[in-house]
Amino acid sequence: MSAEDLENYETDMELALYREYRDVVGLFAYVVETERRFYLANNVDLQVRSAGGEVFFELTLSDAWVWDVYRSARFVKQVRVVTFKDVNVEELSKADLQMP
Template sequence: MSAEDLERYENEIELGLYREYRDVVGLFSYVVETERRFYLTNSVDVQVRTNDGGDTFFEVRMTDAWVWDMYRQARFVKNVRVLTFKDVNVEELAKPELQIPDGTA
């Protein structure tokens, strides 16, 4: 497999992942970014912890999550626990207002 073939393959996987993201994003309430992954989830809890050496880290727990990872077979995860020394970004997704069809077809 050439470098060009590998790049084409990875581009196709990433495009498929984006399409999957676009299809499922409306099912979730939060976006969570850690240093290594990007998640969609309906429940997130971030706790600041300190170890015995005085280092501060974050414990992130999520339920009903979708993981942005193009090499992962199953992207839907029931429970996730992440430990990280980097900042964690949590954003609540805006839910579009209920749209009622106007009936003028």
């Protein structure tokens, strides 16, 4: 496999992932962004924790979809994320999802 073939394969996978996102985004209520992943979810519980002087975030998502081109099963029942970086949670408005 040449470098060009590999690049074309990765481009095709990213395009397929974007199309899947476009097809499923209307099924979810929240968009969640961490430093490592992007999620869609219907239930979000974000807790700020502290241990040993460090602050971290514990995030529990249920009924979720994971933006990950290398993951074959992107729909997950429950996800638990622990991170020391900021977490962005936005509630989706159904009006925002309408195509022009």
